[in-house]
Amino acid sequence: MKNIKESQSALVNDTCTDCGSYADIGAVIDEHDTLLTVTLSGSDAQEKAQTLSDKAKNRFEDVESEIKIENEMVTLLIRFAFSAEKMIFQLENSI
Structure with missing residues (x-):
């Protein structure tokens, strides 16, 4: 999980430790x-x-x-x- 968090964009807030699928909606929709x-x-x-x-x-x-x-x-x-x-x-x- 640590590697995933380190490699993701600063715009993504990935807090799901089970699936890694939570994303800050503002990073997806402009x-x-x-x-x-x-x-x-x-x-x-x-x-x-x-x-x-x-x-x-x-x-x-x-x-x-x-x-x-x-x-x-x-x-x-x-x-x-x-x-x-x-x-x-x-x-x-x-x-």
Whole structure:
């Protein structure tokens, strides 16, 4: 256990002596991580991007999105009000 504590980051507070799985949640979630970037390709990429954008706006308030098209790549940028909303949206949509 001593070796584990010595090798971990100062941001991690690992206090579980049985499993070593406790981590300070602030080390995992950054409160400013509110921008989700999704890159899509294929003939229906723009449609998929618009669908995801609409889902985010319907699910959460104060969501802003932008779709960028460059060559054959479509990039969707979704800015959430809170990082927790971003994480929930990613989990719900398997992103």
